[in-house]
Each structure stands twice: as C-alpha cells, then as structure tokens.
Amino acid sequence: MMKIGNVSLKNNVFLAPMAGVTDLAFRIICDRFGAGLSYTEMISAKALSFSDKKTNALMQTDNLPTAVQLFGSDAAIMAAAVCEVEKHGLFTDINMGCPAPKIAGNGEGSALMRDLDKAERIIGSVCDKATKPVTVKMRSGWDSEHINAVELARIAQNCGAAAVTVHGRTREQYYSGKADRSIIKRVCEAVSIPVIANGDIFCAEDAQSMLSETGAAAVMIGRGSQGNPWIFRQTTELFGVGQVETNPTPEERISMAIEHITLLCSLKGEHRGILEARKHASWYIKGLSGAAQLRNKINTATRLQEMSSILRELL
Numbered sequence: 001m002m003k004i005g006n007v008s009l010k011n012n013v014f015l016a017p018m019a020g021v022t023d024l025a026f027r028i029i030c031d032r033f034g035a036g037l038s039y040t041e042m043i044s045a046k047a048l049s050f051s052d053k054k055t056n057a058l059m060q061t062d063n064l065p066t067a068v069q070l071f072g073s074d075a076a077i078m079a080a081a082v083c084e085v086e087k088h089g090l091f092t093d094i095n096m097g098c099p100a101p102k103i104a105g106n107g108e109g110s111a112l113m114r115d116l117d118k119a120e121r122i123i124g125s126v127c128d129k130a131t132k133p134v135t136v137k138m139r140s141g142w143d144s145e146h147i148n149a150v151e152l153a154r155i156a157q158n159c160g161a162a163a164v165t166v167h168g169r170t171r172e173q174y175y176s177g178k179a180d181r182s183i184i185k186r187v188c189e190a191v192s193i194p195v196i197a198n199g200d201i202f203c204a205e206d207a208q209s210m211l212s213e214t215g216a217a218a219v220m221i222g223r224g225s226q227g228n229p230w231i232f233r234q235t236t237e238l239f240g241v242g243q244v245e246t247n248p249t250p251e252e253r254i255s256m257a258i259e260h261i262t263l264l265c266s267l268k269g270e271h272r273g274i275l276e277a278r279k280h281a282s283w284y285i286k287g288l289s290g291a292a293q294l295r296n297k298i299n300t301a302t303r304l305q306e307m308s309s310i311l312r313e314l315l
Contacts, residue, residue, distance in 0.1 A: 002036060002218055004194060005133030005162035007090060009065055011036035013207065013235045016198060016222035017069040017093070017137070019100075023276075024060045025263045029256075033229040034236045036218075037065045042095055042103075045072030045081035059088035067135065070126075071095040073107040073118065079125040082134075091132040091162075094123060096152065097139045099171045110171035113152060114142050120155045127160035137165040137198075140183040143172035153187045153195070165196040165220055175223075181213050188215040196220050203231065204238040227283025229256070250288050254315055257284035258308045265304050274302055281311060288314050 002012040015022060015030045017039035027038040040058055047055040048070070059068055068089035072078045078094070085092045096119060098109030105111070112119040127134045136156040141147035153164045166187050168179030179199025188195045197216035201207050202224040210219055225231055234244045248256070260280055265273030281298045285291040294310055301307040 002194075004037075004091070004135065007133055007162075009036045010034075011236050011239070012218035013232055013239070014196060014218055014220045015039060015225060015232070016220045017042060017067075017095070018222055018226075020276075020279075021226065023058070023264075023267075024062060025260060025267055026280075027064055027066065028062060028263065029229050029260055030225060030232055031064045034232040035229075036236075037067060037090070039067045039069050039093060039220075040089065042069050042071050042098060043085075045070050045078045046074070048081040048084050049077055051084075056084075056088075059085070061088055061090075066090050067093045069093040069095050069137065071098060071103060071108045073112065073122070075118075075121040075125040078122050079129040082126055082129045086130065086132055091134060092126060092130055093135045093137055093165075094126060094161075095137055097137045097165075097167055097171075099139070099174050104171060110139050110142065113138060113148060113171070114146070116148065116152060116155060119152060120159060123156050123159040123161060133162035134160065135163040135165065135196075136161050137167070139167045139169055139171055140180055141170050143170050146170075147183060149183050150186050150190045153191050157191045157193050161193065163194040163196060163217075164191065165198050167198040169199060181210065184210075184214040184216060194218060198222065201231075204234040204244045207235045208238055227253075227257075227280065227286060251315060253284050253288065254311050257281050257311055260284070261307055262304060270304055271302070274304060274307055277307060281307065285311065285314060290314055 002009040015035045015038040019041050066089045068085040096112045103109035140149045156164050166184045168184050184197045194217035196218045197210045197214050198220040201221045207219045238244050261277040264277050278299050297310045
C-alpha cells in the first residue's frame with residue numbers, strides 16, 4: 001500500500017505520463033498488470049480553461065487510479081484548471097519537467113526550474129484551490145550548472161504538495177546519458193513528503209535498485225513500459241515476494257499487442273486507433289525474430305484485421 005496525501009493506492013509502482021502514449025487504453029492495460037497509479041498525457045491548463053473537447057477527452061479515467069498532469073505557466077489559469085481536473089482525475093500533477101522545445105520554449109514544463117519564484121506561485125495557487133492531493137514532477141535541473149531539484153522540492157512541500165517526482169536528468173540531457181540517482185537521493189533526504197523516482201527503469205531489478213539507492217517511496221516507469229505492461233506485475237512481485245515472474249513468451253506478446261490495438265480501436269474508432277496503434281505494435285514485437293521486416297507493413301496498415309494478421313505472421 002502507498003499513500004499520497006489522504007489517497008491510498010494499491011502499490012508504489014506508477015505509470016509515468018507520456019505524451020501520445022498514456023491514453024486511456026494504455027492506462028487500462030497497465031492497471032490490469034498492476035500499476036498502482038497512472039498519469040494522463042500532459043494536458044494544457046489553458047486549453048482546459050476553454051473547455052476544449054479534445055483536452056477533456058484526455059482526462060477519461062474509467063474509474064482507474066489516475067493523476068491528471070497539467071502544464072502551464074500562468075498561476076491563475078493553472079489554479080482554475082484544477083476544478084476541471086478534479087471532476088475527472090484522482091488528483092493533479094504539475095508538470096515542471098517536460099524538456100520538449102514547444103513546452104519549455106514557452107516558459108512551461110522544465111523551463112519553470114529556471115524561475116523558482118514563478119514555480120512557487122504556480123504550486124501555491126494550485127494547492128490553495130485543490131481539494132485533492134497535488135504532486136509536482138521535475139527534473140534534476142535545467143542543465144549541469146543549475147541542479148536545483150532539492151530547492152524546488154522544498155518549495156513544493158512548503159506550498160502544500162503531497163509528493164514530488166524527480167527524473168534524474170537535466171532538461172539539457174533530454175533522455176541521453178544516464179539518470180543521476182544521487183540527486184533523487186538528496187531530494188529524499190531534504191523533504192518529508194513522498195518522493196517518486198523516475199528515469200531508466202526498464203526492468204523490475206532497475207526499480208528495486210532505484211529504491212534501495214535513493215530511499216524513494218515509489219518508482220515511476222515511463223519508456224520501460226512501452227510494449228511491456230508486464231513490467232508492473234514483475235516489479236510488484238519482486239517488491240512483494242522477492243522474485244520475478246518469467247518474461248512473456250512471443251505468443252503472449254503478440255496476443256497482448258492485438259488486445260491493446262483492439263481496445264484502441266474500440267475507444268477511438270478504427271481509423272484513428274490503427275494510426276495510433278502502429279507505435280505500440282512495434283514496441284510489443286521489438287526483439288522478436290522477423291520483427292524488423294514487418295515494421296513497414298505495420299506502418300502502412302489501415303484496418304484492425306490487417307494489423308492483427310500482420311502481427312500473427314511472427315508466430
């Protein structure tokens with residue numbers, strides 16, 4: 001069991017927010033495999049304030065334990081958006097870690113780590129308005145010369161945040177190099193609220209070593225879950241009974257890929273579902289014999305039956 005504020009969760013292994021990935025279909029599957037909490041794709045507070053239909057659709061939860069990740073740079077707009085978020089999600093996560101140029105270049109995401117006064121106003125405004133727990137996701141800093149996750153985490157705690165997530169890379173690194181676990185450990189030592197550790201968790205053993213090296217309360221798995229929802233079951237089993245279930249067979253991977261794609265099509269319609277399924281299909285079959293030769297077929301498939309048949313060629 002894990003608690004964030006007054007919210008109880010079934011475990012401390014979470015699905016990270018990933019743009020274009022953590023839609024409802026992906027979250028349903030990861031929940032089935034044991035994710036204790038799932039985060040939506042990034043949602044613009046400004047778009048939410050305009051009652052944008054596409055933005056509201058991103059907040060579908062299907063009664064899953066869900067945090068809605070908000071991004072923005074205006075404290076008033078961010079605070080107003082919380083009211084909408086709490087109609088849909090379990091609680092609000094403030095994005096202060098996204099490195100994408102279109103986000104950071106607009107003064108949002110990881111750019112807020114360069115202006116801690118503004119970051120403090122945003123966190124304070126959101127926490128004052130929220131009735132449910134608020135968390136903050138950050139990186140280690142903007143670049144190697146400005147490592148300030150400890151300072152931002154303390155600000156978040158003082159403003160009333162219930163937990164913080166730290167990705168052990170700077171914005172300058174994007175996803176290159178290795179995540180620095182030492183900065184996550186320093187954050188854990190600096191605050192009393194739960195710290196969620198993020199970065200380079202690709203197997204259950206990575207998650208276990210992350211917790212033991214940092215003292216974090218939970219792990220957040222991003223890229224390691226792509227095409228691999230089994231990582232949640234394996235990690236919770238390692239944490240619980242000290243051993244990991246066997247890796248899925250090729251047959252299980254193909255079956256899960258088809259189930260995932262079918263769910264996407266049922267939620268979004270076949271045309272859109274298949275377009276969005278192409279990346280997921282490639283992730284599920286990565287490393288399987290013959291997968292490379294099928295990628296072109298996958299990327300030109302337009303129908304569910306066609307995609308399913310292509311995947312079954314690997315069996």
